[in-house]
Amino acid sequence: MRFLHTADWHIGKKLHGYDLLKNQEAAMTEILAIAKKEAVDAIIIAGDLYDRSVPGIESVELLNQQFIQINLEAGLPILAVSGNHDSATRLATGAPWFKQRNFHLHTTLEEALEPIEFPEVQFFLLPYFEPIAARLYFEDDSIKTIGQAVLRVVQAMEEKFDPTKKHVLVSHFFVAGSFRTESETTVEVGGLDAVTSDTFTAFDYVALGHLHSKNAIKEGKVRYSGSLLKYSLSEMNDEKGVWLLDSQTMEPEFIALTPLQDIKHYEASFAELTDPVIYHSLDREAFWHFEITDRAVIPNMMNQLRAIYPYVLTVERKNGHDVVRQVTKKRAKTLAPIVVLQDFFKEMTGESLTPTQSEWLETGLTFALDTEKRED
Amino acid sequence: MRFLHTADWHIGKKLHGYDLLKNQEAAMTEILAIAKKEAVDAIIIAGDLYDRSVPGIESVELLNQQFIQINLEAGLPILAVSGNHDSATRLATGAPWFKQRNFHLHTTLEEALEPIEFPEVQFFLLPYFEPIAARLYFEDDSIKTIGQAVLRVVQAMEEKFDPTKKHVLVSHFFVAGSFRTESETTVEVGGLDAVTSDTFTAFDYVALGHLHSKNAIKEGKVRYSGSLLKYSLSEMNDEKGVWLLDSQTMEPEFIALTPLQDIKHYEASFAELTDPVIYHSLDREAFWHFEITDRAVIPNMMNQLRAIYPYVLTVERKNGHDVVRQVTKKRAKTLAPIVVLQDFFKEMTGESLTPTQSEWLETGLTFALDTEKRED
Known part of the structure; x- marks a missing residue:
């Protein structure tokens, strides 16, 4: 049989x-x-x-x-x-x-x-x-x-x-x-x-x-x-x-088996990935794992990529970030939480927090830290 | 057929x-x-x-x-x-x-x-x-x-x-x-x-x-x-x-069909319901709907009844409560919440709130009422 x-x-x-x-x-x-x-x-x-x-x-x-x-x-x-x-x-x-x-x-x-x-x-x-x-x-x-x-x-x-x-x-x-x-x-x-x-x-x-x-x-x-x-x-x-x-x-x-959508990998710069010449040569319906070669901050990156490739799984940085102010894990521990957040926001968006945003975050952090203390 | x-x-x-x-x-x-x-x-x-x-x-x-x-x-x-x-x-x-x-x-x-x-x-x-x-x-x-x-x-x-x-x-x-x-x-x-x-x-x-x-x-x-x-x-x-x-x-x-446990009704005083002569004559395994004839406050009533009748569904007061201080719906609306709670506690347990209990309730109520206002 x-x-x-x-x-x-x-x-x-x-x-x-x-x-x-x-x-x-x-x-x-x-x-x-x-x-x-x-x-x-x-x-x-x-x-x-x-x-x-x-x-x-x-x-x-x-x-x-x-x-x-x-x-x-x-x-x-x-x-x-x-x-x-x-x-x-x-x-x-x-x-x-x-x-x-x-x-x-x-x-x-x-x-x-x-x-x-x-x-x-x-x-x-x-x-x-x-x-x-x-x-x-x-x-x-x-x-x-x-x-x-x-x-x-x-x-x-x-x-x-x-x-x-x-x-x-x-x-x-x-x-x-x-x-x-x-x-x-x-x-x-x-x-x-x-x-x-x-x-x-x-x-x-x-x-x-x-x-x-x-x-x-x-x-x-x-x-x-x-x-x-x-x-x-x-x-x-x-x-x-x-x-x-x-x-x-x-x-x-x-x-x-031949999958309906395969998981694929591609290494390129963000400019290349969003270039019609390139993306018309790729299977845009695949589940994509991208490695991008850029160092610069790319605002709203995931949404821009998903507009072209609807099934992006992950985007990795091949060469790390060229960040505005590199916050290492070690440094993050010694900085005030609000400073870590300000850094992170600037790193991701290229812009600084407005005074209102900073104030709002301060309030939220104070509340969160108080709560944490109470629960200890 | x-x-x-x-x-x-x-x-x-x-x-x-x-x-x-x-x-x-x-x-x-x-x-x-x-x-x-x-x-x-x-x-x-x-x-x-x-x-x-x-x-x-x-x-x-x-x-x-x-x-x-x-x-x-x-x-x-x-x-x-x-x-x-x-x-x-x-x-x-x-x-x-x-x-x-x-x-x-x-x-x-x-x-x-x-x-x-x-x-x-x-x-x-x-x-x-x-x-x-x-x-x-x-x-x-x-x-x-x-x-x-x-x-x-x-x-x-x-x-x-x-x-x-x-x-x-x-x-x-x-x-x-x-x-x-x-x-x-x-x-x-x-x-x-x-x-x-x-x-x-x-x-x-x-x-x-x-x-x-x-x-x-x-x-x-x-x-x-x-x-x-x-x-x-x-x-x-x-x-x-x-x-x-x-x-x-x-x-x-x-x-x-003959149910394993039927729903039954019995009208009696609390003293009768907890009297062995009575409860040995009743099907204690039934789902009970009791109507009690008492007017007095009976502390911990449900637990006492369930110790005898494991499947009590409901207990109704045949003659209403002989309450310490009757809080009508209308009066409840005009009283301070803490007074309503003090009344209720006394009605149910026969005892007054301790100063600590009162204080704790006050704090809780203040917080709850503040939250309510914020959500309005």
């Missing part, structure tokens, strides 16, 4: 405040097109379907619609688990009906121990869970860390192994030795708190979610698919896509 | 702050038991399944579990619509899979026009909707009120009528001439904004939700089922239950 491995859709996630629903819709549609073209027998989604435990209504509508298209309209089986961003309970709505159409959405440890049977493969769908769940389920107080918990769960799965089939684990956690990007949630990573990849030697393939880079781990059979889209600037140079697998070989083949 | 008609479950609703999930679970379990005992072919739920558009996680878990028991385990068809308290979009999660097991949950106007076919009956499931939805759907700008909208929808339904069958409408709105209880949401009720019951002459039965009394309307074939539980003090004397119907006669027969 053939199957696709994807994860970390994070439906509803925003990028520096920009809504990504259209981008997410396009990427999911492309995954379905790949699934059809490659004639796969199932799509694996390894957790974090939503970005939040209570997703917004547009997110609910979008994901519901996608599931209808994949499972009911295209007739494709889905093998999915809840991730740490999902509410397992909310996500489970409808699941007992889904499975009658081979849409298996597991949200509890108990479900994980019953394999989903395909003629050539047994799939074990292990949702994100806390060690306490395993401690209670196995009635074993010695289970204290997620590493111990996953080890115990894998043991229980092995007891269900059909030796005539291949075995695939679908799950969502941090595997020791992986590296991380900025858009992932912080997880506790300690010696005992990590799952080591040798836990999975019994499986022919481990389809993971949680980390957003497909290269987060270099093991051959243990893989993160990476996220649906680039969800942070640190993922700018990532390639996003899905793994295609054939159960005969279990050799993952990467198929890249 | 035989079917039950219920509505307004409002899962997650609280009664004067008391959680009702256990009560709701018991009532839903009783409905399923009735359905089995009466060997019905379907259960109608006419809207407001949840109390809020984003229900709490315990509510989601409870309702999901009930649907599994009714539809998947007992194999009973469900015919349901979303009400004004439900989020149509969120509630629709899973619905396309549900219908494959004869669990029909309609949340859009479009779905309402396709009848659900049973051998002897066509059911039309019309969710709560706004006139604008009908105006857009029928591309008819003359539709301005809910009355006009429902009339137009019913016309479209009649075009789908199979004359060899009976016709049942399931819906959720306010019908002119009905009377209301306190736990219902305020709806605009005007001459044009109401649906009149003669709109429904083509139907053999109209199973409504929205109003919480089964007697809200007296028409024979147009009925509210009333809510699952008593959701306000004004419903204390209501009888809650379900209508049982046989499609042969379409004569609704009422089957009452």
Whole structure:
């Protein structure tokens, strides 16, 4: 059999405040097109379907619609688990009906121990869970860390192994030795708190979610698919896509997705960025990370850039500011707050505070500092 | 065929702050038991399944579990619509899979026009909707009120009528001439904004939700089922239950539910209420509405009563207060705020404010009144 491995859709996630629903819709549609073209027998989604435990209504509508298209309209089986961003309970709505159409959405440890049977493969769908769940389920107080918990769960799965089939684990956690990007949630990573990849030697393939880079781990059979889209600037140079697998070989083949809007980087002066000759040569609809070479103060810079490039994420100064009066962190600590503000205003706008503005700030600062003292 | 008609479950609703999930679970379990005992072919739920558009996680878990028991385990068809308290979009999660097991949950106007076919009956499931939805759907700008909208929808339904069958409408709105209880949401009720019951002459039965009394309307074939539980003090004397119907006669027969905790009323003196002889004769676990006959000040009254009756909803004074210094509304307006507070404190506790308490209140009042002036 053939199957696709994807994860970390994070439906509803925003990028520096920009809504990504259209981008997410396009990427999911492309995954379905790949699934059809490659004639796969199932799509694996390894957790974090939503970005939040209570997703917004547009997110609910979008994901519901996608599931209808994949499972009911295209007739494709889905093998999915809840991730740490999902509410397992909310996500489970409808699941007992889904499975009658081979849409298996597991949200509890108990479900994980019953394999989903395909003629050539047994799939074990292990949702994100806390060690306490395993401690209670196995009635074993010695289970204290997620590493111990996953080890115990894998043991229980092995007891269900059909030796005539291949075995695939679908799950969502941090595997020791992986590296991380900025858009992932912080997880506790300690010696005992990590799952080591040798836990999975019994499986022919481990389809993971949680980390957003497909290269987060270099093991051959243990893989993160990476996220649906680039969800942070640190993922700018990532390639996003899905793994295609054939159960005969279990050799993952990467198929890249074409994002609706990519994250791009450009280094230039402000004059160049606002020059029609330049900006007509650039993809103005991309999410831009600019590095500008100017040293001078540029009043209202972000608004001027967004008038041309609607999706500017960040602007960095390549050469630092040629500031009117450089306020170092150290100096800021020794100056009166009002002086720091006056400097900052002049640095940003090129103009000095008016007497009225200064007076207003003095009043505000006095009040704020008094309040701070009272709260000490 | 035989079917039950219920509505307004409002899962997650609280009664004067008391959680009702256990009560709701018991009532839903009783409905399923009735359905089995009466060997019905379907259960109608006419809207407001949840109390809020984003229900709490315990509510989601409870309702999901009930649907599994009714539809998947007992194999009973469900015919349901979303009400004004439900989020149509969120509630629709899973619905396309549900219908494959004869669990029909309609949340859009479009779905309402396709009848659900049973051998002897066509059911039309019309969710709560706004006139604008009908105006857009029928591309008819003359539709301005809910009355006009429902009339137009019913016309479209009649075009789908199979004359060899009976016709049942399931819906959720306010019908002119009905009377209301306190736990219902305020709806605009005007001459044009109401649906009149003669709109429904083509139907053999109209199973409504929205109003919480089964007697809200007296028409024979147009009925509210009333809510699952008593959701306000004004419903204390209501009888809650379900209508049982046989499609042969379409004569609704009422089957009452036995609540886990009823709302009860008792009139006595405070001394009687706290007398073991009395309270051992009362159902201490009920939701109590007490009328006390005392005139004297009873310090800490509510806490004393709740130590005996954990679910006191309200305590009313039968004979008014014998107050230390009666502050009428009119007098309160002419007195200094600090005097009103001193009076109130003495009235409630029987003691005077200490000098420190008075001073503290003065400071607080000065600040509050200053703020009020500034905001004017």
